[in-house]
Amino acid sequence: MHWCRFRDGDGATYGVVEGDTVRAMSGSPFDGGEPGDETRPLAGVKLLIPCVPPTFYAAGANYRAHLAWAAQALGGSGAAPPRADIGYRAVNSLNAHDEAIVIPRDATGPVQVEGELAAVIGRTAKGLTRENALDCVLGYTIGNDVSERTWQRGDRTLWRAKNTDTFNPMGPWVTPGLDPEALTVITRINGDEASRYSTGDAIYSLVDFLVETTKYVTLYAGDVMWLGCDGATPDIVSGDVVEIEIPGIGTLRNPVEGE
């Protein structure tokens, strides 16, 4: 089962994806909404980001081969973080399936993609334990943490390197009931496989992040937690089409444009 969020007039409606069809829901998956009688062809709906998170958490450095790559490409020690310290991205940068990633005119690049598993939080949660942590997760979606590496090296924060408008595609929908440590993340540029890794290789698991974060921070329904990526990260340029596939969820696809 997957649930999605799609444009409906000036607003947004949640739906359940059934093959090539979307069944509209009453309410949202966060408040017990249920599938109704109305269906539409999936190809005929404009998918939106599956939720608008109150806070957009991102693990950042969380895989050894990515840390080794980043140490060489961006500087830094390459050492694993000593604990599951979460980071943030900004909501302005979220971008829906099929929408263009727009590279700013003055970006000198390289601009690269980071395909990631993302957890969608379903309810208010604080003080989670290893045993109950995953109970607050409503499902999983796909994120693409697009990064401008010159800005990432030179700026004081990641504000434009990783949070420029359109730089964080998320979707196409949310899939409940998966094991977040047993998924494969595949990146394709113009149809050619450019990266593949297993979420089981993460340094810190989703459970680690949920337990550590909720010692201090309350999570809310709709918050998302992106879990980092492994290995080197493919370049993109204007005209490319990038796809991030996680079998069991689906494929997040975005064309790339120059500003």
Next chain:
Amino acid sequence: MHWCRFRDGDGATYGVVEGDTVRAMSGSPFDGGEPGDETRPLAGVKLLIPCVPPTFYAAGANYRAHLAWAAQALGGSGAAPPRADIGYRAVNSLNAHDEAIVIPRDATGPVQVEGELAAVIGRTAKGLTRENALDCVLGYTIGNDVSERTWQRGDRTLWRAKNTDTFNPMGPWVTPGLDPEALTVITRINGDEASRYSTGDAIYSLVDFLVETTKYVTLYAGDVMWLGCDGATPDIVSGDVVEIEIPGIGTLRNPVEGE
């Protein structure tokens, strides 16, 4: 004129503060809401944070005396940032006027306060110029960027040092029509003045941040941009009451508790 947001049953209502009275508004100041006929005593309403920002921007290092203090207390060069690079805080950490700042049980401290001017964005804005930048600002409020310095030194990001639940009081209300470069920010601990500085001493002005940020990022109605603080930052411990006053706006007051 000040506008505020207060608890009304299970929801929130916007109001205009008129001396000791609050006049309820139809709608919100972001969508042309107008003051109505109903008034309530200000002392009888529970003030909420004045808006829930889609993105919570924070300048961080933006005053020379604060940078010099931070270089000594936290490490770093003390050099001014070479451009107006914005940073972020997390929405979970926002806290209303009169609500407690709660210091986590395992915080070794010191825990310190940073009183700041905060701009509230009134409408969607991208590509602002120096001439029109301030047109997107609906008004000004007060922020207190509470910081746990041991975590700030040791963690990979500022996630708990500056984003623990309750660590970002904001309020008490929003005041339009001020000059953001001509305000004074006064911090009192238990009634005693502990810090005073002028926003005119900022390295980068609000205009600088708005112009630089909106080269890459769209601002939305309700976004807030906190502008940093000057000088050393007073310690707080459980039992203290901290007040941040900006004459022309008002006073943001919060008691401090241990978890």
